[in-house]
Amino acid sequence: MEKALLIGIITQNQPENIAIESINELEFLALTAGAETKKKVLQKMLKKNSKSFIGKGKINEVKDFLESEKIDVVIFDDELSPSQLRNIERILNCKILDRTNLILDIFAFRASTAYSRTQVELAQYQYLLPRLTNLWTHLSKQKGGIGMKGPGEKEIETDRRVIRKKISLLKSQLKKIDIQMETQRKKRKDMIRVSLVGYTNVGKSTLMNIISKSKVLAENKLFATLDTKMKKVVINNTPFLLSDTVGFIRKLPTQLVESFKSTLDEVRESDILIHVVDISNPNFEEHMKSVNKTLKELSALEKPQIIVFNKIDLFSYTKKESDDLSEWGFENYDLAYWEKTWMKKTNNNSVFISALNKKTLNKFKDLLYKKVCEAQSIRYPYKKITY
Ligand SMILES: Nc1nc2c(ncn2[C@@H]2O[C@H](COP(=O)(O)OP(=O)(O)OP(=O)(O)O)[C@@H](O)[C@H]2O)c(=O)[nH]1
Ligand SMILES: [Mg+2]
Numbered sequence: 001m002e003k004a005l006l007i008g009i010i011t012q013n014q015p016e017n018i019a020i021e022s023i024n025e026l027e028f029l030a031l032t033a034g035a036e037t038k039k040k041v042l043q044k045m046l047k048k049n050s051k052s053f054i055g056k057g058k059i060n061e062v063k064d065f066l067e068s069e070k071i072d073v074v075i076f077d078d079e080l081s082p083s084q085l086r087n088i089e090r091i092l093n094c095k096i097l098d099r100t101n102l103i104l105d106i107f108a109f110r111a112s113t114a115y116s117r118t119q120v121e122l123a124q125y126q127y128l129l130p131r132l133t134n135l136w137t138h139l140s141k142q143k144g145g146i147g148m149k150g151p152g153e154k155e156i157e158t159d160r161r162v163i164r165k166k167i168s169l170l171k172s173q174l175k176k177i178d179i180q181m182e183t184q185r186k187k188r189k190d191m192i193r194v195s196l197v198g199y200t201n202v203g204k205s206t207l208m209n210i211i212s213k214s215k216v217l218a219e220n221k222l223f224a225t226l227d228t229k230m231k232k233v234v235i236n237n238t239p240f241l242l243s244d245t246v247g248f249i250r251k252l253p254t255q256l257v258e259s260f261k262s263t264l265d266e267v268r269e270s271d272i273l274i275h276v277v278d279i280s281n282p283n284f285e286e287h288m289k290s291v292n293k294t295l296k297e298l299s300a301l302e303k304p305q306i307i308v309f310n311k312i313d314l315f316s317y318t319k320k321e322s323d324d325l326s327e328w329g330f331e332n333y334d335l336a337y338w339e340k341t342w343m344k345k346t347n348n349n350s351v352f353i354s355a356l357n358k359k360t361l362n363k364f365k366d367l368l369y370k371k372v373c374e375a376q377s378i379r380y381p382y383k384k385i386t387y
Contacts, residue, residue, distance in 0.1 A: 003070060004035040005062065007054060008077035010044040019077075021283045022250065026077050026099060032222045033105050035073060039065065051087050053080060063092055073097055078251065082131045100127060100253040106223050107256065115177055116226045119263065122170040123255040129163050178262045185269065191232075192240040192375050194368070195267045197295065198276035199287040200247030203310040205229075206355040207276060208244040211365065216244055223247060228266045235369045238376070243270075250290040257297060268298050271375040273305045274368070279338065279352070280314035282330055304375065306349050306367055307342065313354040 008023040010016050019042055027037045041062060043054045052059045053076055062074070073095040080088065080098045089096050097105075104124050111117040196204040205218035205225050212231035217224050223246065230243040243266050257264070267273065275291060277284050288307075295301045318331045335352065342350045351367050353360035 002035040002072040003038045004030050004073045004075055005065065005069075005071045006030065006037055006040045006075050006077065007062065008040070008042050009048060009054060010042055011047060016042075016044075018283075018286060021286065023077050025250070026075060026102070029099070029102050029106065029222060030075055033102055033109070035075070038069060038071060048078070050081075051084065052091065053078070053084050053088065059088070059091055066092060066094055075099070075102060079253070085131060099251055100255070103223075103249065103253055103256065107226065110223050110226050113227050116263070118170055118173050118177070119259040120226075120256075122167065122174065123253065123259040125163055125167050125170065126255045126259070127253070129160065129167070132159055132163065174259075174262065181262055181265070185265070188241055192272070192372050192379070193266070193270045194233075194240055194242050194272045194274060194372065195270040196242070196244045196274045196276055197267055197291060198247060199278065199291055200249050202247070202276045202278040202287075203355045204247065204276045205244050207274075207308070207310070207364075208242065210355060210361065212242055222249070226263075228263050230266070235365055235372070238369065238372055240372050248291050248294045250286070252290075252294060257294065264298055267295075268300050270300070270303060271379070272371050273300065273303050274308055275305050276308045276310050278311050279309040279335075280311040280316070284309075304349075304371060305346075306351070306371055307346055308364060309338070309342065309350060309352045310355055312352050312360065313356060 006023055006026050008019050008026065010019040014022070023040050023042060027040065030037055041054075041058070043058050045055065049055055054062075065071070066074070071094065074088075074092060074097070076088075076096070076098045078098065079100040080096070085096060085098070104120065104127060107120045108117075108124065111120045196208055198204050200222045201220065201224075203218075205216040208214060208216050208229065208231070209218060212233045214229065214231045216229050225244060226246050228243050228245040230241055232239055233242045234240075245266060246260060246263060273295070275288070277288055281287065292301060312335060315335055317334050319334075320328065320332050339350075339352050349367070349371075351360075351364045353364050355361070
């Protein structure tokens, strides 16, 4: 396993608790990609340093650390600009990755169909294009070339041209697949369509498997699902289509959202969204915000939503003693509190379940059935529905 050092920043937009959770998540991403984290560095800053992301003194500290320990890769928790990447690489003389890069890597590894592979490849080339000069310096260094001059502009131009060509080729391939998918989707137009959405690793595929008796890969890893899986489900004689799709994450690379446009079309065209949340994660509200942000980008935020708070079996809280007058934190609220709060906030469109517990699942099925009937009566207002 490669050894990694992670770097993140604390700013006004990203307070300490969120920065910590974000860098811990980066550690999980790194592990998923195959790197073991040896050290995490967080720096408090007014804003990102335009040249070296973190401060100059801090980056020198990192450099000293790299020299004393055997670190293979330094990973930044935000996307680096091409010039930042170049500068930092020059200072640290080590393999540098950023969050986007790492997520793209995991996606590339996970992509198992020609379709998702094409989508990931497109996102990768789009990420690579403005950073090409950089890559070249990196390669020339590996070849033992002296100095940092890199290739002449002309050679870079050729490479850029090759990549641009590749990008347009991938785009036209995707277009072809899109047309096929669209015709398939049109065929299903009469049915009510329901999509499972949510942060990665919250249990979407597990739920899909349980209620549709299908076999989607579900595991304790980020982005286990990349392709949309669809299944016909029947509750109380009412059929509808249920689909499971790629999970979201904070700071999801824009290139990915763009290239996964067609995978995400299913979400865009759904009648109902089931937003699955892992309530055992102390940052679940943060996660919900990231998911809603992506849903907004897909113009899908206004769709009817059921919020499924999953993994209640793992939920824990610290009870406060009555003589303890310190401020209440997230960890002091019990499940009943969250249930009350969210039932109110969502007008009773929430359920609290454990995908592993059959009893709680019935509550979910009831709510889902109610929503499907509602969607149907909106779509076919004159058709009599028997409940
Ligand atoms: N304890 C507990 N674990 C759960 C529950 N639901 C799912 N899990 C576990 O959580 C992990 C992630 O589940 P998945 O179903 O793969 O999650 P996902 O949302 O599809 O994740 P991605 O496809 O990677 O975005 C797996 O190890 C599941 O076994 C639950 O209610 N309780
Ligand atoms: Mg999944």
